[in-house]
Each structure stands twice: as C-alpha cells, then as structure tokens.
Amino acid sequence: MSMLKFASLTSLAAGIMMAAGAAVADPITIKFSHVVAENTPKGQMAIKFQELVEEKLGDQVDVEVYPNSQLYGDDQVLEAMLLGDVQLAAPSLSKFQKYTDQLQVFDLPFLFEDMAAVERFQNSATGVQLLTSLQDKGLIGLGYLHNGLKQLSASEPLRVPEDAAGKKFRIQTSDVLAAQFKAIDAVPLKKPFSEVFILLQTQAIDGQENTYSNIYSQKFFEVQPYITESNHGLIDYMVVSSASFWNGLPEDVRPKVEAALKQALAYGNSIALKENQEAKQAIIDSGKSEIITLTPEQRQQWVEAMKPVWDQFADEIGQDVIDAAVASNEG
Template structure:
C-alpha cells in the first residue's frame, strides 16, 4: 500500500485543485445607476448582464442596482474608487469635479439634435474625452444616450421671461447653474432621486430632463407644463475604476468590453424610440400639456442662454467647443 501513497496524494491534490477552480467565486461587476429599469440605461444594463452571462458563464456575474438602490450619481464615483462599485453610467454633468472638458455637453443649444451628439462623440475629439478621467483613476468605456432635454414647470414656459424667479432642480454642474442664471431663475443642485418629491411638494417649480425620464419618474404627474425646448443633451459616460478594469484578466476584459459595446449600441438604439413613446404617453395621459415653440420663441431662448458658452470656453477648451459645433454640419 505504501507504494501507491504518493500517487494517491498527487491525485487527491489534483482533485482538490480542480474543485477549488470550479468553486472559485466569479468576478462580480456591480452596475449602479439612478434611473428605472425601463429606461434606455436600464435596458442597456439588462442587455449587458445577459451578454456577459452568455459569453463568460460563471466567470463573471453582473449585478444591477437601478433607481439609486446603492448610490446616487453624486456618490457613485467615490464608491467606485473605493471598490464598492465596478460599473456606473453617471450623466456627463457629474464628472465636473474630475475634469472641466466634459462640461461641453452641458452647454445650452450646442447640439441641434441627438444625431449631432452621436457624430461628436464618435469623432476623434469625442473619443479622446473618454480618457480625460484617467488621471483621477477612472476609465471611460463609452457614451450612452438618454436624449435631448425638455423643460417642465408648474406654469407655462414659452419665452425666457417666463422662467424669471422660478426654482429649477439641476444636476451638479456650474454650466447648468449659469444656464438658469442667464434666465434670472434659481437653480438648486439636488439628487435625481429627490426630484419627484420636490416637484410634488412645490419646493421647486420645475426641472429639465428627457421625455423618457419625465415619464418613467412620473414627473409629468406633478408638472402641468412641458416645453419642448431640446435645449441640451442628457447623456452618460459608462465608467469603471482603472484599478478594477486594468486588473481584469486580459481575455475576460476583452469579452466584457465587447459585451458592453454591444449593450451600449442597443441602449442607444432604444433611446430615441423610448423618448417618442414617453412623449406620446404623456400626451395621452392628459396630465401635462406639451408646449411647442415656434421659431421666434425658440430663438429667444437661444439668445438668452448662448452667452454661457463664452463663460466656460477657457475651462472646456475652445477647440472642443468648435469640434462639437462642427458635428451639427
């Protein structure tokens, strides 16, 4: 029996190692975001989860935390740098504390439509902005559309003077604050998760958002007027921490990135359809009137807000603003 002991020991070790490999915990990717599951971002997250499961099986587990279940956009990047979250897609406004360059996306009336936004983001300049966060330990992995922003309020907003003195919730963004300053309005930086209550209790008079968010968050139920201004873009950057992303095994990272690219493309395809569906659902509800601006009225809004560009040209870079303008052509 002693002759077989080394062989048995080796065999046992091999079985133990194989069992340990099988039982090893999967790599967990916690994806935290603030919107509902039926939004373009929410659907992108589900698609990403499905694709990773198909391609990587038990190696990687994607966990989804929508509707600020884990963190709001104001805290998620800090949590990411601490390793508590591995993936997030905050609105582009949320990156101001990490880089000034992404403020270009907050400039009012810079992009004529979402197609122009797409052209800019796909351009050399737009792609280079994905790397702007690297000195802060974050990796930009792609852009995700939500859509063009509209203005909602407790009273009609037809010309800029209608906003005078009214309180609007904004994301944490100096550009958006300046945008409402230009209207002689009051801007309040509040988390997305608090907006409905603020509107319902009339602590604020209005807010800016896409149709899909206005509908999915039920803002239209407590805002009788929505002005179709298309004055800005609400998009997201999908990000991870450099430590987590670069620490993934190369083959796993390649598969995860491929799944993420496909999921982002899927979410972007959904965004326009979702906004159109949401707009129609709001109209059908009869709870909020959508105000359409004529050319003269719209030009008044442009004239009132466009001076904000000059205030931030040095911070953002005039070359970046010029490249964004070129995308309109």
C-alpha cells in the same frame, strides 16, 4: 499501484476539484449602479450588458445591476467606485465636472441641433479623447450612452425666457447648468435625481429639465402640468470604471467584458430615440401634462438668452472642444 501512489493521486484529484470549485464559487463581481428605472435606455442597456456577460463568460463574471439609486446616487457613485465599492456606473456627463472641465461641453445650452449631431461628435477624435480625460483621476471612460435632448417642465407655462424668471429649477451638479438658468433670471438648485419627484410634488421647486423618457418613467409629468419642448440641452451618460479594477481584469476576461459592453451600448443607443418618442406620446395620452410647442421666434429668444454661457465657460472647456462640437451639426 502502491497505496502511497494511490493516495497521492487521490490528493491531487481532490486538489483539482477544490480549485475548480473555488473558481466557480468566486466569480469576478461587477456591481453596476445607476439612478434611473429599468424601462429607460440606461436601464435596458444595463440589463442587456448583464445578459451578454453571462452569455460570454458564464460563471466567471457575475454582473449585479442596481437601478433607481438603490446603491448610490450619481453624486456619490464615482467616489464609491474609487473606493472599490462599485465597479461600473453610467453617470450623466454633467456629473464629471469634479474630475475634468472638458466634459462640461455637453451641458452647453442649444449646442447640438439633434441627436445625430451628438453621435457625430462623440465618435469624432475629440469625442473619443474626452473618454480619456479622467485617467489622471483614476477613472476610465468606456463609452457614451444616449438618453436624449432635454425639455423644460414647470408648474406654469414656459413660452419665453421671462416666464422662467424667479422660478426654482432642479439641476444636476453642474456649474454650466447653473449659469444657464441664471441667464434667464431663474433659480437653479442642485438636487439628487432621486429627490426630484417629491420636490415637484410638494412644490418645493417649480420645475426641472429632463428627457421625455425620464419625465415619463419617473412620473414627473403627473406633478408638472406643463412641459415645454425646448430641446435645449443633452442628457447623455458616460459608462465608467476605475482604472485599478478595469486594468486588473484578467487578460482572458477583459476583452469579453469590453465586447459585451460595446454591444450593450449599441443596443441602448438604438432604443433611446424610440423610448423618448413613446414616452412623449404616453404623456400626451395621459392628459396630465400639456406639451408646449415653441414658435421659431420663441425658441430663438431662449437661444439668445442662454448663448452667453458658451463664452463664460470657453476657457475651462477649451474653445477647440466647443468648435468641434459645433462642427458636428454640419453633418
């Protein structure tokens, strides 16, 4: 073999090795930002997604999970996503009002009878269509993740709507939720999730609404002596990405990432109900917060007080979307 040919082969081999090294050194990075603790359904789903992507794609894709608002709160993450600073997030459905009116359906009070009805609606043609309602704003909905039904916590017992009059409640950034509390003469305050504990602890607010798993994992029960089991609303999430990032994933990568996400969502949803039941029991066992069970008559008073909010937002959401959600209660 001539020296020239040997040198060419050596150069070619070095080039291949350098290219391979570059491929290993420069994986696709997916920063997954969320606002809750790792022991919540969302937190466990994110970790499962990270594990599944590593299992399916090895060094090709690197998933970095940032819980507890380490990167962004839900109020900032979608803008950060559109700027390319984060690739995956799972904001509460309440956070999408800026991008579409239709998703406000999930904030309507006393809309769903139970989580089975929520599941039926999200899997329906209308529920699937809602995932695409963000596309003209540069975002892609990839699936729904459950947290659960909301309870009311407060510094004083809440048994009938009149008990909430004049009290300040933290809410997510949602006009529907603001209207819900105004309907019972309470004062809604839109504040970041990361600030809720200190606001409760310092008595800057009187109460908040959340699922048992969030009330427990964020230690709200330690600074709220009363929790009313109202099941009046829903906290679920939409896993979302930017259209430019998602559509820009290589054709041999995106299906595997998609499959990992589908599996992770199924995992997260399977544990959401269990997590809430366990969190409720842990709160009871702590003795720090009393859980108030409403009588049917008391609960009906809350329903009647808040039901006008449906009509208030029917034009924005679409009566057909509300009707499809109501129909999901029929099984």
